[in-house]
Structures are given as C-alpha cells and as structure tokens.
Amino acid sequence: MKMNRRDALHHIVGISGVAVGASLLPNSVIAMETGYIIQPGEKLRYVPLDPMTVAKLAYNTGNGCMYQVFHSVIYSLGQSNSVDAEKFRTIPTALAAYGWAGVMGQGTICGNLNALAMLVNILDDVNGQQSALVDAMYRFFERETLPYSHKEFIDGIGSTDDKTLEVGQSSIANSITCHSSISNWSKASGKSFSQKKERCYRLSASVVHKLVELLNAAHNGADIAQLTGLTITEETAQCQTCHSTSKPLAPASSVKTNMECTTCHTGHFF
The missing domain is CATH 1.10.10 (Arc Repressor Mutant, subunit A)
Incomplete structure (x- = not known):
C-alpha cells in the first residue's frame, strides 16, 4: 500500500x-x-509561565545548557494557552544543543545566555523590552551568586541534598563567558571542569527561573530596567566614555560591548 x-x-x-x-x-x-516555519523578524506571543515549573523542566532536560534553557521555555509555551502555541511547537529546539560549554566546548559565551537571547528575540507581548530583558539577564549572570542554593529552589526543581555536595560552592562569574563562569566556580568549590554536571544543571534551572520571572513582569507592563536596576557597572560606563561605537577615527577605541570590561582588562585612566 x-x-x-x-x-x-x-x-x-x-x-x-x-x-x-x-x-x-x-x-x-x-x-x-x-x-509553518518561523521567519526572521517574526514574533510569537508570550504568555506568563510558572518559573519553578519551567526551571524544573530545564533541570531535567539535559543535552547541554543552551538546549536546557531554550527547549524548556519553548516547550512550555507550546503547551500553554498562547495563541501561537502551535507555532512554538514547530520550533526545532534541538538546534540549540550546539551551545554546551560555551559553544561546543570553546568556553566562549555561556550557553544559558546564548539560548535566552535567541528566545527573547522571537517573543511578542513583552512590551518591546527584548533588549532590556537581555541586558538584565546578562548583568544578572555576571553578578549573581549562582547557581541558586536555597532549599526551596533545590526542592522545587526536584534535586536532592546529596547532589548539593556535587555542586560545592556557588560563585559569581563576573563575566558572560563560560570560561570565567566555570573558572570562578572551580576556584570557589575546589572542583574541576569534569565535575561540573550538577552545578551546570542547576545553573540552567536558575537562569530559566529568573528569565521567566522577568518575562512575566515584562508581559504585565513592568519597566525591566527600573525593576531590576541591572545595568552596566560604573567601571564599565567609565570605559565607554572613550571606548564606544562613536570613535571611528581611533580604531583602538572603537568597540561595542556592555559586558564587564575589568574581568579581562586592567583599567587605565589618563
């Protein structure tokens, strides 16, 4: 037949x-x-999700941090009451699996951040705050002690106290790179890169939890920049007075970044 x-x-x-x-x-x-295939510039309508439910899904998803973050939110929206739920269900989230360990082990941008930017870029009903959301999440990742370690969160994602021993100490990345994030955690916990599994699973869950909180707030009309207060530091703002996109005649000064400068560069003031 x-x-x-x-x-x-x-x-x-x-x-x-x-x-x-x-x-x-x-x-x-x-x-x-x-x-249906989503097109460049197209936006799909977001609806509020439960942060802990999506964080638990991210924690249990595996296949690398970028996939954990991207898949957990897209899958949840595909099961939601969004008018675009069916469209969310067509997005091939497996494409995000390349982002593990800073892009296939390269230690560059953390896969959690790579994923959330790709996600936020296609969302509608967040009151035009895509850039503010990405900025807030990147600053959160740089400055927050992560992964979350409080009992309510550990219980909520379905982890255990025994696995907490595998995490060791949470740490501050002071950077958006996987390299710095892992290095600072290794220094704080006394553990090696090869022992990072539980730590990184919880990190993805923590990032998703914060992301969904902010997406819900943006959907409800909150000003994300004012709500979080997470903007560039005073030190980075000082760097940008000389190093910016508006310095075409001084190649060494013409840069574009909002990430922390002094993580890798020493300050110099004249």
Whole structure:
C-alpha cells in the first residue's frame, strides 16, 4: 500500500500518540505537518509561565545548557494557552544543543545566555523590552551568586541534598563567558571542569527561573530596567566614555560591548 506524505505523518502521529502521547512528538514532525516555519523578524506571543515549573523542566532536560534553557521555555509555551502555541511547537529546539560549554566546548559565551537571547528575540507581548530583558539577564549572570542554593529552589526543581555536595560552592562569574563562569566556580568549590554536571544543571534551572520571572513582569507592563536596576557597572560606563561605537577615527577605541570590561582588562585612566 502506498502512502502520501500527509498520510505517512498521520500514521506516525498515531503510533507515537499511543506510545508516548502526541504532544511529545519532535517539533520537526509538527513543522512538516503544519508547513509553518518561523521567519526572521517574526514574533510569537508570550504568555506568563510558572518559573519553578519551567526551571524544573530545564533541570531535567539535559543535552547541554543552551538546549536546557531554550527547549524548556519553548516547550512550555507550546503547551500553554498562547495563541501561537502551535507555532512554538514547530520550533526545532534541538538546534540549540550546539551551545554546551560555551559553544561546543570553546568556553566562549555561556550557553544559558546564548539560548535566552535567541528566545527573547522571537517573543511578542513583552512590551518591546527584548533588549532590556537581555541586558538584565546578562548583568544578572555576571553578578549573581549562582547557581541558586536555597532549599526551596533545590526542592522545587526536584534535586536532592546529596547532589548539593556535587555542586560545592556557588560563585559569581563576573563575566558572560563560560570560561570565567566555570573558572570562578572551580576556584570557589575546589572542583574541576569534569565535575561540573550538577552545578551546570542547576545553573540552567536558575537562569530559566529568573528569565521567566522577568518575562512575566515584562508581559504585565513592568519597566525591566527600573525593576531590576541591572545595568552596566560604573567601571564599565567609565570605559565607554572613550571606548564606544562613536570613535571611528581611533580604531583602538572603537568597540561595542556592555559586558564587564575589568574581568579581562586592567583599567587605565589618563
């Protein structure tokens, strides 16, 4: 018996639905069935989510920090009452799996931050605060003692006190890079990179929890910049008085960044 593509897909849906539930089908199958593909510049409507529920999903997802963050929020929106829920379900979240350990082990931008920027960029109903949300989350990652270590959070994501011993000490990254984040944690905890699994699982859960809190606030009309107060430090602002995008005649001064400068550069004032 011959089947066309649509019949074949319905056959797959039927088998998968019996086995695990149709809602768990890979997004690639859903995208093939609906024919919908998100386009550059398109925004999908956000609805408030429960921070702890999404954080728990991130913690239990695995496959690297970037995937944990991106998949947990996209999946949750796909199961939500958003008018774009079906569209969220077509997004192939597996593409985010490349971001582990700072982009396939390169130690560059932390996958948690890579993921949240990719996510925030496609969200609507956050009152045009995409840049403010990314800025606040990046400053949060630089300055907060992470991962969260309080008992309510550990219980909420479904971890245990025994696993807390694997984490050791939480730490401050003072940077948006995986390199600095892991190095400072290793120094604080006395553990090596190879022992980071539980720490990084909890880090992704912590980032997702904060992200959903801020997304909910933005959706409800809060001014994220004023709400968090998380902007560049006074030291970085001082650097930007000379080093900025408006210095075309001085190549050494023409830069674009909001990340902490003194993590890697010593100050110099004339």
